[in-house]
Amino acid sequence: MKKFGGPAILLNRNDINTDEIIPAKYLTEITKTALKPHLLEDLLVDGKAFDSQSETMQKAKVVITRANFGCGSSREHAVWAFEVNDINVVIAESFARIFRQNMFNCGILAIELPKEQIQEIFEFVKKAKTTCGVIVYDSLKAIRITAPKDGITFKFNLNEYDRNLVSTGGWLAFAEVNY
Amino acid sequence: MGQTIAEKIFAAHLRDTPTPDNMVIDIDVIMCHEITTPIAIMDLVDKEMDRVIDPDRIKAVIDHVTPSKDSKTAMQAKIMRDWARRQNIKDFFDIGQNGVCHALFPEKGFIRPGNTVIMGDSHTCTHGAFGAFAAGVGTTDLEVGILKGVCAFRKPESMKIEVTGELPVGVYAKDIILHIIKTLTVNGATDMVMEFCGPVVEAMNMSSRMTLCNMSVEAGATSGLCLPDKVTAKYLWQFIQDDYASMEEAVEDYKKWHSDTDAQYAQTLTIDVTELVPQVTHGFKPDQVKDITELAGKRIDQVYIGSCTNGRIEDIREAASVLKGRKVADTVRGILTPATPGIYSQALDEGFIKIFMDAGFCVLNPTCGACLGMSSGVLAEGESCASTTNRNFNGRMGKGGMVHLMSPLSAAAAAVTGEITDPRMFQRMNKGISFTEGGEL
Numbered sequence: 001m002k003k004f005g006g007p008a009i010l011l012n013r014n015d016i017n018t019d020e021i022i023p024a025k026y027l028t029e030i031t032k033t034a035l036k037p038h039l040l041e042d043l044l045v046d047g048k049a050f051d052s053q054s055e056t057m058q059k060a061k062v063v064i065t066r067a068n069f070g071c072g073s074s075r076e077h078a079v080w081a082f083e084v085n086d087i088n089v090v091i092a093e094s095f096a097r098i099f100r101q102n103m104f105n106c107g108i109l110a111i112e113l114p115k116e117q118i119q120e121i122f123e124f125v126k127k128a129k130t131t132c133g134v135i136v137y138d139s140l141k142a143i144r145i146t147a148p149k150d151g152i153t154f155k156f157n158l159n160e161y162d163r164n165l166v167s168t169g170g171w172l173a174f175a176e177v178n179y
Numbered sequence: 180m181g182q183t184i185a186e187k188i189f190a191a192h193l194r195d196t197p198t199p200d201n202m203v204i205d206i207d208v209i210m211c212h213e214i215t216t217p218i219a220i221m222d223l224v225d226k227e228m229d230r231v232i233d234p235d236r237i238k239a240v241i242d243h244v245t246p247s248k249d250s251k252t253a254m255q256a257k258i259m260r261d262w263a264r265r266q267n268i269k270d271f272f273d274i275g276q277n278g279v280c281h282a283l284f285p286e287k288g289f290i291r292p293g294n295t296v297i298m299g300d301s302h303t304c305t306h307g308a309f310g311a312f313a314a315g316v317g318t319t320d321l322e323v324g325i326l327k328g329v330c331a332f333r334k335p336e337s338m339k340i341e342v343t344g345e346l347p348v349g350v351y352a353k354d355i356i357l358h359i360i361k362t363l364t365v366n367g368a369t370d371m372v373m374e375f376c377g378p379v380v381e382a383m384n385m386s387s388r389m390t391l392c393n394m395s396v397e398a399g400a401t402s403g404l405c406l407p408d409k410v411t412a413k414y415l416w417q418f419i420q421d422d423y424a425s426m427e428e429a430v431e432d433y434k435k436w437h438s439d440t441d442a443q444y445a446q447t448l449t450i451d452v453t454e455l456v457p458q459v460t461h462g463f464k465p466d467q468v469k470d471i472t473e474l475a476g477k478r479i480d481q482v483y484i485g486s487c488t489n490g491r492i493e494d495i496r497e498a499a500s501v502l503k504g505r506k507v508a509d510t511v512r513g514i515l516t517p518a519t520p521g522i523y524s525q526a527l528d529e530g531f532i533k534i535f536m537d538a539g540f541c542v543l544n545p546t547c548g549a550c551l552g553m554s555s556g557v558l559a560e561g562e563s564c565a566s567t568t569n570r571n572f573n574g575r576m577g578k579g580g581m582v583h584l585m586s587p588l589s590a591a592a593a594a595v596t597g598e599i600t601d602p603r604m605f606q607r608m609n610k611g612i613s614f615t616e617g618g619e620l
Contacts, residue, residue: 015365015366015464017572019570019574019575023552023574023578024551024553024575025552025553027214027215027243028214028244028249028251028553029251030217030221030251030254030255030258032218042573042578044463044573067366068366068369068399071365071366071399072301072570072572073300073301073551074215074300074301074303074316075214075215075317076218076299076317076319079317094369096366096399097369097370098301098315098316098317099317101316101317101320101331102317102318102319102320105317105319105320106319159201159333160198160200160201161197161198161200161201161331164198170319171319171320171323171331172222172322172323172326175323175326175327178195178197178203179194179195179203
């Protein structure tokens with residue numbers, strides 16, 4: 001099974017939609033790698049343009065965000081744009097259904113945590129004043145958010161079927177075996 | 180215990196229950212367009228699995244950018260075209276026959292009550308208007324659908340939305356669904372099927388039911404649904420007349436897809452529309468909705484009438500009632516995109532295209548185009564559009580642009596005045612002048 005986790009970036013906003021993750025004008029691409037430079041290009045956070053080229057963003061392997069992440073269009077390009085940028089985990093308070101399913105269908109992780117725990121992570125990272133990391137462990141049942149001298153741990157639940165998709169390597173592989 | 184329509188459809192299509200919470204169902208109709216399908220096709224070719232479960236269950240169209248605008252979109256169209264020929268997909272719609280998928284496929288009679296439908300397009304929920312379970316999916320789900328004819332969903336939970344009261348003049352299905360999204364918020368119906376019912380929905384034609392279901396995804400829903408009835412049977416009659424002795428028999432048969440009276444709902448919402456006024460969005464989320472009177476006077480640069488939400492003949496007819504004998508304001512660019520060639524042709528026959536052109540509108544061929552900022556009416560930074568489409572996300576119709584979602588009648592009113600306008604004033608005026616030429620503000 002894939003290794004999950006790494007340096008994290010925080011996106012402090014609810015309802016980030018797939019048009020913001022990858023604008024429709026790039027949907028004319030027929031390779032996933034062509035999406036790489038355009039991830040989160042149109043994202044606004046606090047009404048201001050998000051710096052998608054920052055060092056933290058470039059190094060990130062995990063995205064931590066708020067509620068209803070990935071709403072809007074069904075474009076799997078949004079998941080691929082993360083994948084080709086080596087981001088393999090998104091942790092959020094909640095996801096839009098299609099985006100969440102696209103993540104698991106690609107064999108990568110969409111982890112839901114309660115609002116209070118997401119808030120705790122945001123506060124922890126703010127206090128740490130540095131880039132934090134995420135370790136996914138205990139057979140995809142827990143995460144640890146780490147700062148250089150500190151860390152906090154949370155248990156999470158995956159839908160059993162989604163867990164199977166991740167361990168099989170995605171829906172196509174799972175369907176090929178089962179249907 | 181009774182079942183909802185969604186539960187009945189899932190039970191009738193059940194292939195597997197990999198866990199108690201998840202269901203793999205057989206899919207009756209797998210719909211494909213040129214934006215999300217080519218990567219699935221190429222992946223299947225790469226994996227030496229280039230085949231389809233059944234060419235007759237696949238419906239394909241080039242609609243998002245058509246005719247192609249550049250080499251990349253031309254290649255996407257070519258991949259679709261070559262694949263449709265190679266796989267013997269008879270229901271493939273290209274230049275001359277193509278139109279916006281969620282308007283075109285219903286017109287062809289492809290969706291029937293009790294069907295399961297997927298497409299790599301979030302507005303697939305539109306087809307729930309026929310009493311079908313229709314869900315937007317990603318490319319991997321689509322790919323598995325093409326190959327195996329199945330798709331996995333969580334066990335469907337339903338939200339019952341009962342629309343009651345008397346629909347006021349000048350208020351439409353678009354205003355109702357915007358009001359519902361405002362009430363539920365953009366994730367209020369996540370993982371739910373929104374079942375629309377009540378006297379107002381029963382009185383609606385299929386076009387309005389499609390508008391309702393189309394935007395259910397904007398509240399996060401998996402599918403919208405209307406119960407199939409005599410309106411459904413009448414719309415489908417030309418396609419089903421060999422299957423039933425009479426329309427009444429079809430209506431009776433469709434009742435097997437009605438939710439039981441003791442069905443369990445996760446949530447029930449009653450919306451009385453008697454006092455509803457035309458609605459309009461502000462901001463970048465479809466739940467940011469106000470009464471149009473609150474936003475009246477806001478300047479508009481472009482008016483876009485079209486899309487899978489509101490590009491059907493009924494929509495064009497309503498807009499034409501305002502535009503007849505009037506001119507688009509000097510500061511406004513008006514764009515009409517009839518959603519299918521059939522609608523375009525009917526609009527020509529009924530004289531609406533002439534009304535739009537005389538008013539100063541540009542009339543485009545059927546395409547998704549500007550709705551998602553891909554072509555045919557992209558906004559410049561700082562511009563705003565009064566639009567009959569379904570999304571007002573930041574950058575949706577072009578980077579730095581603002582989209583105000585509204586009904587076709589409201590969009591036509593904005594075209595004439597150059598600003599967001601309560602369209603009911605035109606209806607009052609039209610009553611007095613009964614559509615005479617040269618009616619002015």
